[in-house]
Amino acid sequence: MISSVRGTVLTALGTTAVIEVGGVGLAIHVTPAHALTLRVGSEATLRTALIVREDDLSLYGFVDADELSVFDALRGVTGVGPRSAMGVLAVLSPSEVAHAVALEDDSAFRKVSGIGPKTAKLIVVSLAGKLTVAPTRPTAAAPVEKSVSDSVFLALVGLGWQERAALEAIDGAVALASETERETAPALLKLALAALGPRS
Numbered sequence: 001m002i003s004s005v006r007g008t009v010l011t012a013l014g015t016t017a018v019i020e021v022g023g024v025g026l027a028i029h030v031t032p033a034h035a036l037t038l039r040v041g042s043e044a045t046l047r048t049a050l051i052v053r054e055d056d057l058s059l060y061g062f063v064d065a066d067e068l069s070v071f072d073a074l075r076g077v078t079g080v081g082p083r084s085a086m087g088v089l090a091v092l093s094p095s096e097v098a099h100a101v102a103l104e105d106d107s108a109f110r111k112v113s114g115i116g117p118k119t120a121k122l123i124v125v126s127l128a129g130k131l132t133v134a135p136t137r138p139t140a141a142a143p144v145e146k147s148v149s150d151s152v153f154l155a156l157v158g159l160g161w162q163e164r165a166a167l168e169a170i171d172g173a174v175a176l177a178s179e180t181e182r183e184t185a186p187a188l189l190k191l192a193l194a195a196l197g198p199r200s
Contacts, residue, residue: 001050002048002050002059003047003048003049004045004046004047004048005019005021005026005028005045005046005048005059005061006019006021006043006044006045006046007019007020007021007022007026007043007044008020008041008042008043008044009038009039009040009041009042009043009044010025010040011040012030012035012036012038012039012040013035013158014032014035014158014159015029015030015031015032015035015086015090016028016029016030016035017030017034017035017038017044017046017061019044019046019061026059027059028046028048028059028060028061029058029059029060029061029082029083029086030046030060030061030062030086031086031089031090031186031190032090032155032159032189032193033090033185033186033187033189033190034061034062034063034186035155036151036155036185036186036189037063037185037186046061046062046063047061047062047063047064047065047067047068048060048061048062048068049062049068049071049072049082051082058082060082060086062089066094066095067089067094069094069131069132070085070088070089070094070097070098070131071085071086071089073127073130073131074088074097074123074127076126077119077122077123077126077127078122078126079118079119079122080115080119080123083114084112084114084115084119087112087113087114087115088109088112088115088123090112090190090193091111091112091190091193091194092108092109092112092190092194093187093190094131096108097127097131098131100124101123101124101127101128101131104124104128105124106120106121106123106124107120108120109123109124111194111197111198112198113197113198114198148182148183148184148185148188149170149174149188151185151189152166152170152173152185152188152189152192153166153167153170155185155189156169156170156189156192156193156196161196165196166192166196168195169192169193169195169196170188170192172191172192172195173188173191173192173194173195174188176191176195177191
């Protein structure tokens, strides 16, 4: 089992990062928000999960132990595969997942592409009492840095969203974001992706 990877970032685009470890480039599935934090040429450390199938070996990378823990918990839910679990983490932070489960709010999971009402309800029921991540609550609003919104805009357009839709989603995300979320592109991107909803 490959539980972590440390090396030089070769590429980080969309939902895939390539990290060079010992002269070998490892392709790792990450969330769009995580990819935004990785800088080409710099060193990065990712917590990882290796998913082994008959015809495929896939590495999934995470910012910290909380993300990895939630990923593993989600994969334990019937009907939720690794890609769907990553889809949840692209829209919700680990604390937001814990908060939604604690409130039995399955609507939070229905925002994720590929997760229907039945699976969303199953996630809430299956994860009840199993998450150790502390739920968080929204805090007061604060102005968003222009460079942050610009980064989120470029990420959304790069993922295939129309410019107008991306701008509207960013405006909505800024209105809903906490002060801390406004300060970082990954957090604001998650909110914008949630506002946009699943791709049709």
